[in-house]
Amino acid sequence: MLDRILGGLFGVAIGDAMGATTEFMSQKEIEKEHGIVDDIIGGGCWDVLPGETTDDTAMTIAVAKGIITNRNNPIDDMGKEFLKWKNTDPKDIGITIRVVFDRFNGNWFEAAKSAHDYLDGKSAGNGSLMRCLPIALAYPKLDKIEELTIAHSKMTHYDDLASEACVIYNRIAYRVLNNEDLKSSILDEIKNTRYEKNAASKPDCPPDGFVVNSMKWVLYWLLNSDTFEEVIIGATNMGGDSDTIAAIAGGLKGLEVGYEKLPNHFKDKLLDKAKLNELAHQLHEIREQETLNT
Numbered sequence: 001m002l003d004r005i006l007g008g009l010f011g012v013a014i015g016d017a018m019g020a021t022t023e024f025m026s027q028k029e030i031e032k033e034h035g036i037v038d039d040i041i042g043g044g045c046w047d048v049l050p051g052e053t054t055d056d057t058a059m060t061i062a063v064a065k066g067i068i069t070n071r072n073n074p075i076d077d078m079g080k081e082f083l084k085w086k087n088t089d090p091k092d093i094g095i096t097i098r099v100v101f102d103r104f105n106g107n108w109f110e111a112a113k114s115a116h117d118y119l120d121g122k123s124a125g126n127g128s129l130m131r132c133l134p135i136a137l138a139y140p141k142l143d144k145i146e147e148l149t150i151a152h153s154k155m156t157h158y159d160d161l162a163s164e165a166c167v168i169y170n171r172i173a174y175r176v177l178n179n180e181d182l183k184s185s186i187l188d189e190i191k192n193t194r195y196e197k198n199a200a201s202k203p204d205c206p207p208d209g210f211v212v213n214s215m216k217w218v219l220y221w222l223l224n225s226d227t228f229e230e231v232i233i234g235a236t237n238m239g240g241d242s243d244t245i246a247a248i249a250g251g252l253k254g255l256e257v258g259y260e261k262l263p264n265h266f267k268d269k270l271l272d273k274a275k276l277n278e279l280a281h282q283l284h285e286i287r288e289q290e291t292l293n294t
């Protein structure tokens with residue numbers, strides 16, 4: 001279990017670090033500038049160091065820390081961690097979350113609704129999907145996972161499309177943590193959802209930050225790749241919101257593969273590896289306590 005939890009967190013961070021190189025680029029621009037990106041090399045629009053991660057990993061860490069601080073009722077503490085991150089003045093806060101921060105006045109859910117209205121109803125970004133995995137890592141029971149996954153998404157993303165994608169994602173994570181096969185878990189969980197049709201075919205939408213489009217690309221890479229490398233290299237070289245799509249897909253693939261089998265040259269490059277390691281151990285401990293209590 002610890003190996004899977006470590007694999008999930010490192011999978012998110014590795015996808016983020018590799019994909020950061022190509023974020024907002026088109027496939028053609030990537031080909032012209034890099035040929036193919038198949039390693040963690042840094043650069044890109046945020047000019048990251050090789051192994052530096054972006055908002056995707058930072059907010060995943062914030063969710064994990066909120067759970068670690070108060071596992072019975074972590075929402076407020078997740079919010080405190082979001083604000084701590086915001087106060088570090090990060091260069092890459094996504095649009096929905098930026099507007100929510102601007103409107104936050106003590107109540108996340110009100111701020112999310114206000115941001116939704118301000119954005120003309122367009123609050124279905126992928127910014128909650130990219131950070132939701134720690135909930136599935138920490139809690140062994142599906143009803144608790146679903147309740148917290150929805151609430152945590154609604155803190156910033158009012159649109160049900162965002163929380164719907166988070167729930168499907170964490171339900172898949174739940175199965176993989178219980179040693180089910182990743183591809184069959186995906187196919188079971190997308191049954192009778194908007195993601196069922198042609199899930200394994202190349203999506204006819206851009207790999208952008210709209211949560212439905214991001215999720216379609218994530219499922220596409222996961223259903224059509226066998227190795228962790230294939231998943232994140234595929235997502236990285238499509239460009240668009242590549243760091244986030246690689247992070248989301250990398251999280252589930254990392255869970256399946258486990259930390260020990262993730263490529264060393266990726267794990268070693270991550271600047272945050274000590275922090276991620278510590279958090280994974282703490283989440284694992286919470287999971288053990290929660291298992292004893294149920």
Ligand SMILES: [Mg+2]
Pocket residue numbers: 054055056092243244
């Ligand atoms: Mg990012």
